[in-house]
Each structure stands twice: as C-alpha cells, then as structure tokens.
Amino acid sequence: MIRRKLEENFFRILMVLATLIVGGSFFLIVGTIVYKGAPFMNWDMITKIPGGGFYIGKEGGVLNAIIGSLYVAGGATILGLFISIPVAIYINMYLGGKNFIANGLRIAFDVLFGIPSIVYGAFGFLIMVYFGIRASLLGGIVAVTLLVIPILVRTLDEVIRTVPKELRDASLVLGATRWEMSKVIIRQIRPGVFTAILLSFGRAIGDVASVLFTAGFSDNIPTSLHQPAATLPLAIFFQLGSPVEEVQGRAYASALILTVVVLIITVLSSALAKRFSKNNIR
Amino acid sequence: MTNNPHISIQNLNVTIGNQQILKDISINIPNKKVISIIGPSGCGKTTLLKSFNRLLDDTADVKVTGKVLVDNENIYDPNVEVTHIRKKMGLLSQRPYPLPMSIYDNVAYGPRIHGTRKKADLDEIVETQLKATGLWNEVKDRLHAPATRLSIGQQQRLCLARGLAVEPEIILGDESTSALDPVSTSIIEDLFIKLKEKYTIVLVTHILRQARRVSDYIIFVYMGRIIEFGPTEELLLNPREELTKDYVKGFIS
Numbered sequence: 394m395i396r397r398k399l400e401e402n403f404f405r406i407l408m409v410l411a412t413l414i415v416g417g418s419f420f421l422i423v424g425t426i427v428y429k430g431a432p433f434m435n436w437d438m439i440t441k442i443p444g445g446g447f448y449i450g451k452e453g454g455v456l457n458a459i460i461g462s463l464y465v466a467g468g469a470t471i472l473g474l475f476i477s478i479p480v481a482i483y484i485n486m487y488l489g490g491k492n493f494i495a496n497g498l499r500i501a502f503d504v505l506f507g508i509p510s511i512v513y514g515a516f517g518f519l520i521m522v523y524f525g526i527r528a529s530l531l532g533g534i535v536a537v538t539l540l541v542i543p544i545l546v547r548t549l550d551e552v553i554r555t556v557p558k559e560l561r562d563a564s565l566v567l568g569a570t571r572w573e574m575s576k577v578i579i580r581q582i583r584p585g586v587f588t589a590i591l592l593s594f595g596r597a598i599g600d601v602a603s604v605l606f607t608a609g610f611s612d613n614i615p616t617s618l619h620q621p622a623a624t625l626p627l628a629i630f631f632q633l634g635s636p637v638e639e640v641q642g643r644a645y646a647s648a649l650i651l652t653v654v655v656l657i658i659t660v661l662s663s664a665l666a667k668r669f670s671k672n673n674i675r
Numbered sequence: 676m677t678n679n680p681h682i683s684i685q686n687l688n689v690t691i692g693n694q695q696i697l698k699d700i701s702i703n704i705p706n707k708k709v710i711s712i713i714g715p716s717g718c719g720k721t722t723l724l725k726s727f728n729r730l731l732d733d734t735a736d737v738k739v740t741g742k743v744l745v746d747n748e749n750i751y752d753p754n755v756e757v758t759h760i761r762k763k764m765g766l767l768s769q770r771p772y773p774l775p776m777s778i779y780d781n782v783a784y785g786p787r788i789h790g791t792r793k794k795a796d797l798d799e800i801v802e803t804q805l806k807a808t809g810l811w812n813e814v815k816d817r818l819h820a821p822a823t824r825l826s827i828g829q830q831q832r833l834c835l836a837r838g839l840a841v842e843p844e845i846i847l848g849d850e851s852t853s854a855l856d857p858v859s860t861s862i863i864e865d866l867f868i869k870l871k872e873k874y875t876i877v878l879v880t881h882i883l884r885q886a887r888r889v890s891d892y893i894i895f896v897y898m899g900r901i902i903e904f905g906p907t908e909e910l911l912l913n914p915r916e917e918l919t920k921d922y923v924k925g926f927i928s
Contacts, residue, residue, distance in 0.1 A: 489733065489735060491735050492735065557772060559768050559772045560772045560774070560775075561733075562766070562768065563766075563772045563834070564774065566761050566764065566765065566838070567761065567762070567784065567785040567838065568758040568759070568762030568785065568788065568841060569758065570758055570788075580774075580775045580776065671823075672775040672823065673775045673823065
C-alpha cells in the first residue's frame with residue numbers, strides 16, 4: 394500500500410516539476426523580452442521605417458520589417474493553403490487515406506517537415522538564380538511557402554482523419570460525387586484549417602534561415618513583389634549584432650513586436666475556429 | 676412475393692483482405708415491404724446492406740463478385756454511374772451524422788447536388804420531408820439553426836428526411852435506432868411502417884422485437900451466409916432451420 398502511494402506521489406511531483414519548468418521558461422522568455430525591450434518601445438518603432446542613422450541609434454522604427462514579415466508569412470500561408478488543402482483532400486478522399494501511396498506521401502511530408510529551414514532557403518535561392526529573380530518579396534514568399542507546406546499538409550491530414558467515416562458516407566449515399574463530399578468535409582474541418590494557419594503562420598513569421606538569401610533586406614516597405622523585403626527576425630538579428638546599446642535594445646523591442654503579432658494571430662485564429670465550429674458534429 | 680423483386684441479389688461474394696465476409700448470397704427483396712436482416716454480430720449483415728448501394732467501394736482491399744440488380748439493373752456493372760445508384764437509396768446509419776450545416780441545408784443538400792436550385796422548390800422539399808418525418812412542428816421556427824443543436828433522436832429523423840429528399844425508392848437502415856432512447860426508437864419504427872407504402876425498406880437490426888414489430892420479412896444471416904428468409908411471424912415462431920431456431924431462442928448471439 395505504501396509503495397503504491399509513494400509511486401503515485403513520486404510521479405505526480407515529476408509531472409508538476411516538468412510543467413513548472415515549461416511554464417517557468419515561458420515566463421522567463423517573455424519576461425526578458427518585455428524587460429529588455431519595453432524601455433525602447435515607442436510609437437516610432439511601429440509607425441516608422443528606419444531613418445538615416447537608425448543603425449547607430451538614431452531615429453526611425455521597424456515598420457518595414459513588420460510589414461515585410463506580414464507579407465512574407467501571410468503570402469506564404471495563403472499560397473501554402475491553396476496547395477495543401479487539395480493535397481490533404483487528395484490523400485484522404487481519393488487515395489482512400491490508407492493505401493501505400495497515401496502512407497508514402499505522409500512519410501515524405503514528415504521528412505520535409507523535419508528539414509531545416511536553411512535548406513529551403515538554399516533551394517529557394519537556387520530556383521531564383523535559375524529564373525533570374527533577385528532577392529525579393531516574391532523569392533521570400535516562395536521559399537517560406539516551401540517551408541510551410543509540409544506543416545499545413547500534415548496538420549490538415551490529421552484533421553481530416555478525425556472526420557468520422559460515416560460523415561463521408563452520409564453525403565455519398567445521397568449521390569454526392571467525391572468532390573461534393575470533399576466540400577462537406579472541408580466545411581467540417583474549417584476549425585482545423587485555422588489551427589493549420591496558426592501553426593504555419595507562426596513558423597513562417599519566425600523563420601530567419603529561409604528568408605536570409607531569398608527575401609533580401611530593405612529599409613523600405615516593398616511596394617511590389619520584386620522588391621526586397623525586410624523581416625522581423627532578420628531585423629532582430631542585425632540589430633542584436635550592433636555594438637550600440639540603443640540598437641541592441643531595439644532588437645528586444647522588435648522581438649516584443651514579433652511576439653505580440655504572433656499572439657494576435659493566435660487569438661484571431663482560435664476565435665475564427667470557434668466561430669466556424671458551430672455547425673460541426675463532434 | 677418474389678414475382679416483382681426490387682432488389683435481386685445473385686451469387687454475391689464479398690471478400691475484404693483475405694477474409695470472406697459474404698458467401699454466395701442470392702436473394703430477392705420484395706417491393707414496398709419492410710425487410711429485416713438479423714444475425715449475430717460480425718455475421719456480415721452490415722456488409723450485405725452496404726453492398727446494396729456500393730458503399731463498400733471505399734473499403735480497402737474489398738472484392739465483390741456476383742450481381743446486385745436494382746430495378747433489373749446490375750449496380751456492379753462498370754458502366755453504371757455510382758451516384759445514380761446511391762440516389763435511389765437512403766441510408767440511415769447507426770448514429771445520426773448531420774452534415775455540418777443548418778437543419779434546412781441538411782435536407783436541401785441532396786436536392787441541391789442533384790440540380791434543384793430554386794428557393795421555392797427547395798423550401799417545399801424541406802417542408803414536405805420534415806413533415807414526413809414528423810420534425811416540422813419541432814423545428815419550423817429554427818430551420819437555419821445548426822443541425823447539431825437537435826436532440827439525437829431528432830437528428831436521426833433529420834437524417835431520414837435528408838435521405839428522403841433525394842426521392843429514393845429504397846431506405847436502408849443500419850441499426851438505425853441503436854443510439855436512440857426508447858421514445859425516439861418507437862418514433863423511428865413507426866416512421867418505417869408508415870413509409871413502406873412508398874418505399875422498400877431494408878433494416879439491419881440485432882433487436883428481434885424490433886424486427887418483429889416493423890418487418891414483413893426477415894433474413895437471418897449467419898457466418899456470411901443466408902440461413903433463412905421468410906415472413907416475419909413464420910421465421911420467428913416456426914423457423915425451418917436449426918440455426919435460426921437457436922438464434923431466435925437466444926442460444927447464439
């Protein structure tokens with residue numbers, strides 16, 4: 394009896410500890426960013442592009458990187474969805490979901506999922522060289538799209554697999570074609586699509602390596618797909634490398650901005666997911 | 676009774692993987708009657724039901740041989756359009772699975788995919804079918820509410836209305852009342868009895884009392900074979916086969 398009780402307490406304490414470590418790390422990270430970045434936060438940071446002496450600590454902000462990041466991550470996620478939803482539907486609805494081609498594709502996407510983003514950056518760079526595109530918003534979006542497609546496909550795939558088979562049958566027995574049935578399934582997985590968007594956007598907006606060679610960097614807000622674009626992670630990277638204290642502080646302020654952007658996207662997508670799940674069967 | 680069969684099955688064999696689920700099934704399903712398929716769990720009754728509307732097509736490693744004639748048309752003929760076959764039959768599954776849309780859209784879904792677009796026509800279909808399943812008075816004020824807000828018994832009747840809306844000839848029920856409370860169950864059973872005026876109804880059930888209450892004929896399936904087929908009272912009270920006798924008495928389940 395005592396042994397069982399000890400065992401129970403031992404493992405409970407282990408779990409509490411593990412949870413504390415995770416929670417503590419989270420607060421430490423956010424705390425550090427806020428502590429170091431907040432003093433350098435001002436209206437200029439989010440409303441102005443870098444001025445002449447920005448990188449030696451003079452006036453300006455990182456609006457160029459905020460807009461650039463939103464363009465790259467948003468563009469890549471939208472483009473990625475247009476490719477991933479058909480792939481996920483095809484794997485599950487047309488290949489039957491369980492045969493060896495479907496499983497082969499899943500393994501392939503798992504591998505792609507695990508590939509470091511610098512590889513996508515290098516690959517995107519090669520494509521750009523081949524087509525004669527210079528580092529630009531377009532290049533960045535393409536490279537990041539490659540990066541997020543595996544995330545989107547695998548997330549959507551898991552979501553589609555939770556749809557009861559009976560729901561597919563329910564539309565099929567009414568004489569629906571596979572595509573008509575797929576449309577019903579897409580309605581059913583809409584909340585899951587927002588989760589996929591969230592994961593993909595989060596990864597896309599935070600990634601440095603894939604945009605390093607492909608998006609370039611610019612102090613201006615890009616006005617066309619062919620202009621180079623700054624991104625927040627790169628802006629943080631450059632500023633953190635500066636010896637000027639003011640600039641280093643702004644790196645943390647930029648990190649704070651990045652965190653808040655991700656937070657807003659998270660809240661937005663879970664609110665949308667909730668809104669769209671009202672018609673769903675459990 | 677078999678002069679004018681609605682569904683005629685000839686030498687049907689179904690194999691999934693390396694397991695033969697149905698063995699040499701031949702039977703004629705009479706027109707506009709209620710037929711119950713009974714038998715112990717895993718005997719193949721659901722597979723038999725699903726072979727009627729080719730719902731087995733999606734199962735991995737499935738092999739079907741033999742013929743299923745519906746209105747004298749072999750539905751396993753490669754030239755047959757599967758959507759056309761399925762439109763002829765409504766299926767009521769074990770648990771209700773409303774489509775992820777409103778009550779109205781659930782009923783209108785079938786007619787819409789088959790080309791009915793005018794709102795007035797759809798309104799009429801929705802009202803007719805919801806009345807036919809006794810739901811109209813319960814839902815007429817909230818037709819555009821999500822179907823999932825209904826109780827499970829109401830959802831099952833909604834699924835029936837949804838199936839009827841494509842004007843099928845046959846209703847298939849796969850243990851359609853097994854998730855329902857007794858009141859909802861008896862509503863559904865009464866509906867089946869009422870609906871047989873217009874439709875041929877084939878039900879899979881493991882409740883003998885239900886088979887007795889609603890059906891005109893019973894098919895007893897055991898280990899993938901049809902052991903006996905006959906009028907309800909005769910099969911239940913005077914079975915010809917030993918196996919049927921054992922099952923009806925509760926020796927095999």
